[in-house]
Amino acid sequence: MTSLGTATAAPGEIDTGRLFVGETRDGTEIGLPVAVINGADSGKTLYLQAASDGDELNGVGVIRRLVPQLDPDDIAGTILVVGIVNYHAFQVAEHRNPIDDTKMNRTYPGDETGTSSERIAAATFDAATRADLVVDLHQGSTSRMIEECRVRCGPRHRLHDDCLELAKVFGCGHILDQKGPDGQLARAGPDEGVPTIDPELGGCVGWDDHAIETGVQGVKNVLAYYGFTEATHVPEAQTRASGFEQYGSPAGGLVTFHAELGDRVSRNDLLFEVTDVFGRTKAEITADSSGIFWRARRLPQVATGEYVCSVGTQLDTY
Known part of the structure; x- marks a missing residue:
């Protein structure tokens, strides 16, 4: 059995539930939507999350479209999914968590006794570090941006080549290979030995169908290349900016x-x-x-x- 929050799945099963991370101002529990896809066969674990910035919705669109296409009987390994990370910001369509006026993707690895954002980061980081690979779905907020994938650990990091390979496999066409700010999941994950990438799926108000499909295909590329599925994927050359x-x-x-x-x-x-x-x-x-x-x-x-x-x-x- 594999669990994430209240979602629990045996091999060959899928389950959804909630990962509780605190309470709202009226005392209601906050539960992030989560899913566990537990493959019929053993294999690696992929952690996938979206909307750590509350107005970046293309990643949510990827998960909404991708999960119904995943059959646990055809998967080797486990996929852990947090569909919406920045709960408070998502509810009001804002970038930052309005409870503590914080950009969530600057708070990793988090603090389970800290601020609202730090507690959410700690809970999701705990899930991420259970995995062999991490894909943190983003977009260029509501500005306009090309579809690209970010490697944020820095070229001298011991996992740099692994992160760069993961970005190439995802296959947006462009990679930004530049050390990112402290507190990013794509910085903190590699420090714990987990290759982590930050696909930036365009930029828009609401969501964009083309960017969402790029993200769906990117995750499928990862599943194929790292042996989760029987599909094959040969990574294409990417244009890299340093x-x-x-x-x-x-x-x-x-x-x-x-x-x-x-x-x-x-x-x-x-x-x-x-x-x-x-x-x-x-x-x-x-x-x-x-x-x-x-x-x-x-x-x-x-x-x-x-x-x-x-x-x-x-x-x-x-």
């Missing part, structure tokens, strides 16, 4: 982009211009380095210094 440049606006106004997501840009290429409401140019921003136009804000209006876009740099093929 650098990531962010651009803010030097003036307030309205943004017009001169590059599309996924475009190759060269140094000094025009990325965007800022105009006033009458169309008069106030600033033109060019690329500092060659790379790929990676991410861009969704709304056209910006204040001085506000984030506008990002370019992935230091490119190679992996």
Whole structure:
């Protein structure tokens, strides 16, 4: 028998339940939706989670579409799933946990006696470190972003190559291979000996069907490559960026982009211009380095210094 919260499944079974992580302000217990898919045959364990940022819903869409397609009789190993991590933020469609105004994916490995976010992180981290592989489904919040997979442990980490291989297997087409901030699951997991990746499934308001299908196929690729299923998967070469440049606006106004997501840009290429409401140019921003136009804000209006876009740099093929 394998359990996660109240979900318990014998070999060849699937069960859903709740992982309790605290109480709401009226004393009602908070239970994260969880599933256990226990394969008929023994094998590795995969941990899969979504919505550690409450407005990043494409990962939830992946789980909603993927789990009904999984037959435990056809699986070797176990899949542990937390469908919604940031419970409070998900309820109000916000990025950060409104109970403690915290970004959940900066709190790992968590603290079971700490803040709301730290307690949720501790409970989900305990599940993640039971696994052989971890896939933490994200997206570029509500901004616009290419589909990519992040390796966040840093190139000198002992599990870097394992994480990079997992990202290649997932197969978004692009990999950001750059050490991430403290508190990310994709940082904390490798420290405990578990290869962990952070697929960023585009960026949108609500969810995007194409990005969701990319995520579903990515998880299926992982299941095939690591022996959970009888399917075969040969990883395709990915475009890897080891650098990531962010651009803010030097003036307030309205943004017009001169590059599309996924475009190759060269140094000094025009990325965007800022105009006033009458169309008069106030600033033109060019690329500092060659790379790929990676991410861009969704709304056209910006204040001085506000984030506008990002370019992935230091490119190679992996």
